[in-house]
Structure formats: structure tokens, C-alpha cells
Amino acid sequence: MSHDLAPLYAQHIATLRQRADKALALGNFDHLLIAASTPLRKYLDDQDYPFVANPHFLHWLPLTNAPGSWMVYTPGNKPKLIFVQPHDYWHVVPDAPSGYWVDQFDITVVHTFAEAVDALPKGHRAVIAPECPSIHGVEANNPPAVVNYLHWHRSYKTPYELALMRQASRVGTRAHRAAEKAFRAGESEFGIQMAYLAAAAQTAAELPYANIVGLNEHGAVLHYTNFDRTPPKQSRSFLIDAGGSASGYASDITRTYAATGHHEFQALIDSVDRAQQSFAAKVKAGQSYPDLHIHAHHVLADVLREHGVIRMSAESAVQSGVTSTFFPHGLGHPIGLQVHDVAGFQANEHGGSIPRPEGHPYLRMTRVLEPGMIVTIEPGLYFIDMLLEELRAKPAAKDIDWAKVEAFRPYGGIRIEDDVVCTDSEPENLTRNAFAVN
Structure with a gap:
């Protein structure tokens, strides 16, 4: 190497x-x-x-x-x-x-x-x-x-940097495989974390960020890092957001799993996964990242409607802020030497800032994609009590199937994240490519 x-x-x-x-x-x-x-x-x-x-x-x-x-x-x-x-x-x-x-x-x-x-x-x-x-x-x-x-x-990665980012992706996906195996074996969050570290062959301090390892409802906490030592009485779902490092370069990978027999939640995961792959396919030169983020809200609104959570058009769900209840963070961010890499908002090489779209305060990138950039694509759907209570008080609450919401609440949420390179032609999905060999 x-x-x-x-x-x-x-x-x-x-x-x-x-x-x-x-x-x-x-x-x-x-x-x-x-x-x-x-x-x-x-x-x-x-x-x-x-x-x-x-x-x-x-x-x-x-x-x-x-x-x-x-x-x-x-x-x-x-x-x-x-x-x-x-x-x-x-x-x-x-x-x-x-x-x-x-x-x-x-x-x-x-x-x-x-x-x-x-x-x-x-x-x-x-x-x-x-x-x-x-x-x-x-x-x-x-x-x-x-x-x-x-x-x-x-922002524009050299071939050397890309080689290290591919290596970091292989470290992360290898450890993700071990974490899923530990989940299927009934391990606690702490046990899953230990399996991850062993497979990555990196200490927690060497990883690019603190791992998020959430079982069941804990998947609804966006930055959950508590690591319960005792397995839950019933494991329904598992969300893991964890990466790997290579000479200081980071990978940032998220996957969500349903326990065996939880078919309805698995179907929702599958829908989010298909949406995520469609967004990753749009990581091409000339694509506005904020526009891709707004597009993701419309697609995820269709997913919510397909699974019976909402009874309104995608346009109405986005305009009324309903999608922000279920997808309250940004689509992703630049990644490289830092997990949230620099210059995501920068207007040009002399500085300046490109503002976020109104109503989307947590988006971490507002630039137009160019060859050499690497970004994460990480849509999610969550059932967060605080945000659901706020939605109940809004006029749009009448278009929510609250029984369906209650059925999904015990699973916490879904996030699926890949690291994707913008090239001169088709995007290179570092994460999916690494999973293919691990």
C-alpha cells in the first residue's frame, strides 16, 4: 500500500x-x-x-x-x-x-x-x-x-487523498459488518461498540468521531453516545453511525437494521435506502447541494405517504414543515481530513458565505458540487417525541396518521449514509464500494 x-x-x-x-x-x-x-x-x-x-x-x-x-x-x-x-x-x-x-x-x-x-x-x-x-x-x-x-x-481532493479515503471506508465498513453481527447476536450497545473497535483495529480516540450506537428508541437521538451496558429485553432496531480513519482522513457511515420479523420497519428502511441511493447518484458536477437537500425532503415525503404516516402531498408536507419533523437535519456535509470538512459554505477562494435555504438551519453545505469534492449523503426519518409533540399542535396534525406514528416510535429512526465523490462523470460511492469487498 x-x-x-x-x-x-x-x-x-x-x-x-x-x-x-x-x-x-x-x-x-x-x-x-x-x-x-x-x-x-x-x-x-x-x-x-x-x-x-x-x-x-x-x-x-x-x-x-x-x-x-x-x-x-x-x-x-x-x-x-x-x-x-x-x-x-x-x-x-x-x-x-x-x-x-x-x-x-x-x-x-x-x-x-x-x-x-x-x-x-x-x-x-x-x-x-x-x-x-x-x-x-x-x-x-x-x-x-x-x-x-x-x-x-x-475541497478538491487529490488522488492521494482519495486513496486514503478509500482506505478509511474499508476500515469503517469492515467494522460495520462486525457491529451488525453483534446486533444480530443480541449484544448490548456497549458490546456492539467493542465489536466495532476490534474489527476496525482502532481505539475510540483514533476513530474520526464518537460512534453512535443506538438500539430501539435510541435511534431517535441524533447524536446518541451513551452505550447501554445491558441488552434491551427485545431488540427491534439498530442505528449505527460510525467511521474509520486512515492517516487522518475520515469515513462517515451510517446504517439502520431491523430485527428479524419486524417487516414493516424493514420495509421503511428499504424505502429510505432506495431514496438515499437516488440522492447519491445525483452527486455530479453542477449540482447545487441545497437543491439536492430540498429534493430529498420531497422524496422522503413520498416515502412517508407510501408507508401511511402522512396524508398530504409531498409539496404540502415540505412547505408546512412536516418533513422537517421527521427529517430534522441536513442531507450531509463535506468530508475529508475532518468529518465536517471546511469550506462547506464558502463563496469563493477569498472567503464569503453562501446562506442556507430558509427553514433549513442544520444543512452543513451550500456550495455547488464540483469534481474532486467528497460529500456525505445521509437522509433519515425519525420519530422524535419532542418534534412530534410540536407537530401535534399544528394544523397539519390532521393529516398525520398518529396510530402509524405510534407503531414506528419504538424503532427510533432510520439514517443511511454514504461518502460519495463528485467526479467528471458518474459519482464514486466510497461506502458502497467498500461494503462490496468487506
Whole structure:
């Protein structure tokens, strides 16, 4: 795998250097300094939270555990890595840099965070780093002109990035298979989570986000992360939203399952799955993502009507806000080095923002799709008590079959999510392709 990545990585670095040249010119900067960052300290303690590397650093380097290190780029020169390898007997010391990527960098090894800062070049510097924790002696300025340009172009994944995203998808789908098996075997949410981690061969901290593992009614909690230790007396349904990581790149995958014999809910899952695949097929150049989100509301309204939940036209269900009761979040988001990747609302490479459609406050992307972008497509239908109570008080309540709603409430909800690449032709569904080989 690393042999295959070497030429892709060389092309990737060449692309990043071209982008950095243009970004630095916008602010007349001499150097681009990107901090890997340092761990956050727990309050009133001498322990740190799990380290999370700066995604800008990971864009250049496949080093997810190099706290205190720096990437330095000066136009016209080879990129430089200042790598911190501490003298430490309390913790595992990072291995010296090696692998398919090292030929693309001049590498300096130091032993403390302070030595790394001292090794940084002087001059007019664009310093990209988190503001917390601050880095004494080289505080972040995160110049907007530079950051906006880099964020905009990070939307367009290089072939190297696509290779890592495919790898992350294979990690996630392999673990999803294990989670479904654990559900079918009657495991608790905690037991399913343990099966997932074992199959992914990643710790919870290494995964791109906290897994959502919900049985029965818990599927109605959009970000459910409680992990009950005891299996329910009866398992009716299972919703899992969980991904995998590859050198800092993320997959984001959701599936919903019905227990054996729960045919009506399975039929609803099947309808949402068909709708989801139809939306994924529209991830093509020139497609407005907000328009696709609104289209999804109309299609899901037809699903609700098909299954007897509503008695109104799709148009009426969308205009009256009824579909937002059952589908209260956005269709998806950009994904890459971050699960909710940057520049989803950005107007152009200089910044600006494209507003969300009125009445859809949780949509996480408003751009037009272009080749190289990767987005999630994650429609859902849920039976959320709070939102259902609000709907009962509206005039549209008369067009709801509340008995049917009550029949579906014990199942919580449905979400199905794939990661999809916009190409010059047909979309590439990373998730479905990975499931096909796992």
C-alpha cells in the first residue's frame, strides 16, 4: 500500500506547494508555518486529553501523533518537517520519520517543543495553529486570506487523498459488518461498540468521531453516545453511525437494521435506502447541494405517504414543515481530513458565505458540487417525541396518521449514509464500494 502511495504523495505535495505559493502571495508572507499542535491539559490535572493533530498539518504529512512538530514551507524551497522526538521515559516516544513520504521533506529532529519553535524561520510568517493551547513564541495568526484560500482548495481532493479515503471506508465498513453481527447476536450497545473497535483495529480516540450506537428508541437521538451496558429485553432496531480513519482522513457511515420479523420497519428502511441511493447518484458536477437537500425532503415525503404516516402531498408536507419533523437535519456535509470538512459554505477562494435555504438551519453545505469534492449523503426519518409533540399542535396534525406514528416510535429512526465523490462523470460511492469487498 505504501509503495502505491509514494507517487500519489509526490503529486499531492506538488499540488500543496502550488496552492501555498498562491496563498502566501495574497498576504505577502515569506513562510507558511503549520503546527501539529500540542495536547490540551485536563482542568486541575496533570493529564492531557487525547491528542488531535491540526488538519492543516495532516494535509501535508501523514503524522497523526507528532505533538509539538511543525511543517515549514518557504516558496521555492523543499518543505521542512521539524519533528519532536522527546527524551521521555513516561510515554512512548514517536519513531523517527520513515516511510513513503520522507523523500518529499527536509527533516530536522529536535527533543522539546521549545527547540522546535527555535528552529522555525524568522520573517513575515503565516502561522496556522489552534489558538488553544497557545504556542509560546510563535502565536497563531491564521491570516484569513491564506486560510480562506487553503480551505477553498482543500475541497478538491487529490488522488492521494482519495486513496486514503478509500482506505478509511474499508476500515469503517469492515467494522460495520462486525457491529451488525453483534446486533444480530443480541449484544448490548456497549458490546456492539467493542465489536466495532476490534474489527476496525482502532481505539475510540483514533476513530474520526464518537460512534453512535443506538438500539430501539435510541435511534431517535441524533447524536446518541451513551452505550447501554445491558441488552434491551427485545431488540427491534439498530442505528449505527460510525467511521474509520486512515492517516487522518475520515469515513462517515451510517446504517439502520431491523430485527428479524419486524417487516414493516424493514420495509421503511428499504424505502429510505432506495431514496438515499437516488440522492447519491445525483452527486455530479453542477449540482447545487441545497437543491439536492430540498429534493430529498420531497422524496422522503413520498416515502412517508407510501408507508401511511402522512396524508398530504409531498409539496404540502415540505412547505408546512412536516418533513422537517421527521427529517430534522441536513442531507450531509463535506468530508475529508475532518468529518465536517471546511469550506462547506464558502463563496469563493477569498472567503464569503453562501446562506442556507430558509427553514433549513442544520444543512452543513451550500456550495455547488464540483469534481474532486467528497460529500456525505445521509437522509433519515425519525420519530422524535419532542418534534412530534410540536407537530401535534399544528394544523397539519390532521393529516398525520398518529396510530402509524405510534407503531414506528419504538424503532427510533432510520439514517443511511454514504461518502460519495463528485467526479467528471458518474459519482464514486466510497461506502458502497467498500461494503462490496468487506
